[in-house]
Amino acid sequence: MKEFKRKMRYLFVWLVPFVMMSCDGMDAYYKEFIEDGPIIYIGKVDSLQSYAGRNRVKLQWKKLLDPRAKRAKVFWGNRTDSIEFRMEQAADNQFFIDGLQEGSYVFQFYTYDEIGNSSIVSETPCNVYGDVFEGLLTNIRITSSKLKDGILTLTLPKVEDETYVGIEITYITSRGEEKIVMKEVDGTTISIENFDSNKFVYRSVYLPEDTAIDYFYSTSDKYEL
Numbered sequence: 001m002k003e004f005k006r007k008m009r010y011l012f013v014w015l016v017p018f019v020m021m022s023c024d025g026m027d028a029y030y031k032e033f034i035e036d037g038p039i040i041y042i043g044k045v046d047s048l049q050s051y052a053g054r055n056r057v058k059l060q061w062k063k064l065l066d067p068r069a070k071r072a073k074v075f076w077g078n079r080t081d082s083i084e085f086r087m088e089q090a091a092d093n094q095f096f097i098d099g100l101q102e103g104s105y106v107f108q109f110y111t112y113d114e115i116g117n118s119s120i121v122s123e124t125p126c127n128v129y130g131d132v133f134e135g136l137l138t139n140i141r142i143t144s145s146k147l148k149d150g151i152l153t154l155t156l157p158k159v160e161d162e163t164y165v166g167i168e169i170t171y172i173t174s175r176g177e178e179k180i181v182m183k184e185v186d187g188t189t190i191s192i193e194n195f196d197s198n199k200f201v202y203r204s205v206y207l208p209e210d211t212a213i214d215y216f217y218s219t220s221d222k223y224e225l
Contacts, residue, residue, distance in 0.1 A: 042069050042111050044119035045093075050107060050126035053096075054214040057126050059107060060094040069111035069119070076105045087111070102130040129208050129216065139218035140164065140204045145225055150174055152195040156188055163206045166190075168217065171200035182215075199224040 043066025051058040059074065064087065073084040074097065083097055097107075105126050111119040144155040156167065166184040173179050174196040182205055183190040203220040 040117045042066055042113050042117050042119040044111060044122050045072075045109055046122075048109055048122040048124045050124040052127045052129060052209050052212045052214075054216065055100050055102070055128060055130045056096055056098045056214075057100060057105070057107070057128055058094055058096050058213050059109065059124070060092075061109075061122070063093055064111065066111070068113040068117075070114050071112050073110050073112065075108040075110075079108070100128045102128055102132050104128075127209065129212070129214075133208060134216045137204065137206050137216060137218040139202075139221050140167070141221075142202065142223055145223070147195060147225055150194055150196065152192045152200075154190050154192075156185060156190070158188055159185070161206075163208055165205045165207050165215065167202055168205050169200050169202045171195055172197040 043064060045061035045064055047062045049060045051060070069087055071084060071086050072090070072095075073082055074095075075082045076097075085095060089095070105128060107124050107126060109122040109124070140156055140159055142154050142156055146153045152171075154167075164185075166182060167190065168180065168182045169192060170178065170180045171192065172195075174194045176196075181192060183192070199222060201220050201222055204218040206216045206218070208216060
């Protein structure tokens, strides 16, 4: 038994320097990451959503509960482009980014406090539309018309395109005033009141996505009764 205890003391004395060296190495590795202080994260925006538009996008999120978040920065194009704004500029928790080229994007949203601490990223994909998309749109032809007692009834073909919304018409009212109306087409007929002319100009209206924020239009055509 004495011999066993002697060997254990010897083994303990022999291992202690290696254990201390190991601990010193781990501590040095840890200090490498905390020598500038602990990492502080600001609350990120929750439920970030994006809405497609004409060379623009709308970003929207739930009310941010972290009062430390004072400004935000949004990146896109593999972080080659960005925009920065104060959170108080985002009325109703939404912000518009204008001047975008047509294409598909992923927007990365960060919040910051006044000394530069940031949140973790919130991401949302979005499409942006413009002249190229609009140039492909077709004006849906009116198949027949009927004018009776100042009410113009137009018949259009059934359209399978889900992006097709309706028709915009420019005409002269019974008061002699030019008026522009947009009529959504649920079926195949629409009616316009106070119509007092024998001709009008029309074009088809499209919405590229159900939640898009801007309408797009085909070229216009004239129609004579």
